Amino acid sequence: MEKLKVLHVDIGGCEGCNVSILRALPNIQEFVDLDMKYLAKKTCAEDKYDMVIITGGVCMNEPHIIEKVKSLREKASTLVAFGSCATFGGILRFCRGGQEPRPDHRNFQPVNSVIKVDYSIPGCPPTHQMVQS
Template sequence: MEDKRITVAHVQLSSCCGCLISLTDTYEKLLDVLNSVDLVYCQTLIDVREIPNADVILVEGAVCLDDHHAMEIVKEVREKGKIVVALGACAAVGGITRFCKGGQMPKPVQSSFSPLTEVIKCDLAIPGCPPSPELITNVITAVIEGNTEYLKPFAKYGEKKHEACGCDLIINVINKSLCMGCGTCVASCPTRAIEMVDGRPLVSSQLCIKCGACSFQCPRIGI
């Protein structure tokens, strides 16, 4: 592999830090490519005050539309990142932040949250709540190697402008008689919200966290 050193930044918006934990868990998996990666910004891991220009900016969390500071950060990310990656369900499709209400007692204030993909143009999006360390590693490695074929589904996922959940399987696959009963959606669901009944997936709306993993993995989505 050629020595193509790239700069990587991590920016956190409204999230639970789960994606950051997955990112930090990649240290063993990234040993083979560490010489090609420079982590130049991460609010939690390194003491850098301003977001620098970077080859890849990983953005975790949804965007609070009522937060002027958050909107400025998002704008800055798009200006400074050559490749902007929506990291995890909240940034990619909204996830559980679709149901969030901002503010604390005694002054509750309703706030609006949107996935990063609906606010700015994202080059890639990584599914999961949180994404696995292996998946993050594979995407970063593919960027370093210029493996556009591997990155194609992540680029397509970043173009989605709506929430992705088990409902998408019902509307886009099952209702169109496209489901082949492979069970990939069941295996990919982190909350076990999907089970196979009579050869077809059955989605529990009470367990689904709208992470989009099932839609991303389904081989029949987009056919």
């Protein structure tokens, strides 16, 4: 059986979703060829993927992040918003200033505010069992 080609892209957050995905990896690695990228590094894979999983909220004040997220939609047969930040904007939506230290990014939105999402898996973070399912 051919493995699913999956790209996981983290666009920011607490990293709990990444831990859930990594915890599930030993149980799914025979089915999935997983590539992990951090979008903040300004790198994006060139290939097409069976599935792209996005974790983190989209900072609407960062045009290069928005463009990269849009380019991911074109590369994905199936796109999954994974975790509360990607699904609803999560706790990042409340980063509007007044905290110490004051955050630079003030306008985080869910991934579906920028691109069409095929599946949303909420949770902070979703459990590794959800990844396996």
